[in-house]
Amino acid sequence: xxxxxxxxxxxxxRALTRISHEILESNRGSSNLVLLGIPTRGVxxxxxxxxxxxxxxxxxxxAGSLDVTMYRDDLAKHPTRVSSPTQIPEGGIDGxxxxxxxxxxxxxxxIRAALDAxxxxxxxxxxxxxxxxxxxxxELPIRADFxxxxxxxxxxxxxxxxxxxxxxxxxxxxx
Amino acid sequence: xxxxxxxxxxxxxxxxxxxxxxxDMADAGTREVKKLPALRGRTVVNLFFEDSTRTKISFEAAAxxxxxxxxxxxxxxxxxxxxxxxxxxxxxxAAIGADGVVIRHGSSGAPxxxxxxxxxxxxxxxxxxGTHEHPTQGLLDAFTMRKRLHGDASRGRALDGVTVTxxxxxxxxxxARSNVWLLETLGAEVTLVAPxxxxxxxxxxxxxxxxxxxxxxxxxxxxxxxxxxxxxxRMNAAFFPNAREYSRQWGFDDERLAQLPAASLVMHxxxxxxxxxxxxxxxxxxxxxxxxxxxxxxxxRMAVLYLLLAGGAA
Numbered sequence: 050x051x052x053x054x055x056x057x058x059x060x061x062x063r064a065l066t067r068i069s070h071e072i073l074e075s076n077r078g079s080s081n082l083v084l085l086g087i088p089t090r091g092v093x094x095x096x097x098x099x100x101x102x103x104x105x106x107x108x109x110x111x112a113g114s115l116d117v118t119m120y121r122d123d124l125a126k127h128p129t130r131v132s133s134p135t136q137i138p139e140g141g142i143d144g145x146x147x148x149x150x151x152x153x154x155x156x157x158x159x160i161r162a163a164l165d166a167x168x169x170x171x172x173x174x175x176x177x178x179x180x181x182x183x184x185x186x187x188e189l190p191i192r193a194d195f196x197x198x199x200x201x202x203x204x205x206x207x208x209x210x211x212x213x214x215x216x217x218x219x220x221x222x223x224x
Numbered sequence: 225x226x227x228x229x230x231x232x233x234x235x236x237x238x239x240x241x242x243x244x245x246x247x248d249m250a251d252a253g254t255r256e257v258k259k260l261p262a263l264r265g266r267t268v269v270n271l272f273f274e275d276s277t278r279t280k281i282s283f284e285a286a287a288x289x290x291x292x293x294x295x296x297x298x299x300x301x302x303x304x305x306x307x308x309x310x311x312x313x314x315x316x317x318a319a320i321g322a323d324g325v326v327i328r329h330g331s332s333g334a335p336x337x338x339x340x341x342x343x344x345x346x347x348x349x350x351x352x353x354g355t356h357e358h359p360t361q362g363l364l365d366a367f368t369m370r371k372r373l374h375g376d377a378s379r380g381r382a383l384d385g386v387t388v389t390x391x392x393x394x395x396x397x398x399x400a401r402s403n404v405w406l407l408e409t410l411g412a413e414v415t416l417v418a419p420x421x422x423x424x425x426x427x428x429x430x431x432x433x434x435x436x437x438x439x440x441x442x443x444x445x446x447x448x449x450x451x452x453x454x455x456x457x458r459m460n461a462a463f464f465p466n467a468r469e470y471s472r473q474w475g476f477d478d479e480r481l482a483q484l485p486a487a488s489l490v491m492h493x494x495x496x497x498x499x500x501x502x503x504x505x506x507x508x509x510x511x512x513x514x515x516x517x518x519x520x521x522x523x524x525r526m527a528v529l530y531l532l533l534a535g536g537a538a
Binding site for chain 1: 225241244245247248251252256257259260262292379451477530533534535536
């Protein structure tokens, strides 16, 4: 099957800008915001959103990363996965609004793991979820608050998010 | 990876992967809730046929931090003292449902027998066997060196070009063997210093430089100086005339500490014989990593248990 590009560089940039504005609107400013990206590409997206936020409102939106490997419910069903670093910004997450950032929202199981991981790190005031692509097929009662693009897909299709920092190019393809 | 029996079996990539994973485990140890749920529902048995304090509690802490259930077994007060064989003990553990076995045994090769015998289908971690190997000690020593030398930029790196001098009873030391193989894999340069009676036959085939003079070794300004314990329980022959003479020639005392560069690390796997192979001044100095080694041991053992036990069939 051939790959079809669904989001190009400009589309991704526009989607992230819109998500940033929506975050600011729902949070009423950028104070007490902590963006936590889920490795690997969610971390890059969280950093980009933080940059946009701080460009709109010169405030203190900070980005970090949250590894969920140890919290997955399918650890025993796959060969061992290696974890990535978790980096919680200085100041922690207690009393803050945490926005989880992931590239693709699919079954929702990664987000469930992330919620468990957050639980062990502190007690945020609220947890929100931003995803660049929502492809449906949820297996848990989880919903994104901020979505770049809704992409109805079949379970047989593969959605690839490529970002310049890792893959040398910005695009989302479906195959 | 199904078992960890020897650092000789580790490739460079595997070794670095364990060290990197241990970094993440160490980070988890700084959080409010230090436990991770990765091994929930798994059972780890600590099977200790020889005495140990730090290795045993370190493995126990590591397994518990990963939410595994831990069963401690010590040969003293068990059916082993009634003459039960390793095979019967292993089959008992298999029947109980052990997923991982951490074994310390006085006989070199016992963990490999356990891993390859088919008596039990569990991941086996060697926690010290005779005078053969103590792989998690080698890994935690490498982790400690990497952390001190590279700081926050440790992830993904090896120990290329780092000079490590290991001093003392090389003959009986499984710690030395595990360190030699692992450090060679990671690119470090190892020098062994010991009285000729405490060097094993065939040391000339090891990837090391051998010296008999500690003062010369200190003058060579190694990045790391690792002192080994004089194992009085294995000193069943006249390896050196007496403790005072050993201490004068091969003990790391305050004078030798003063000769060592300020940036060099002083390591010891513990337990220490203060005043024999290492002076209190050296053991408690800022250059000493002895307490860090214990703390890092938990992170390394978490990484190893996770790698061995968390995943399913490929």
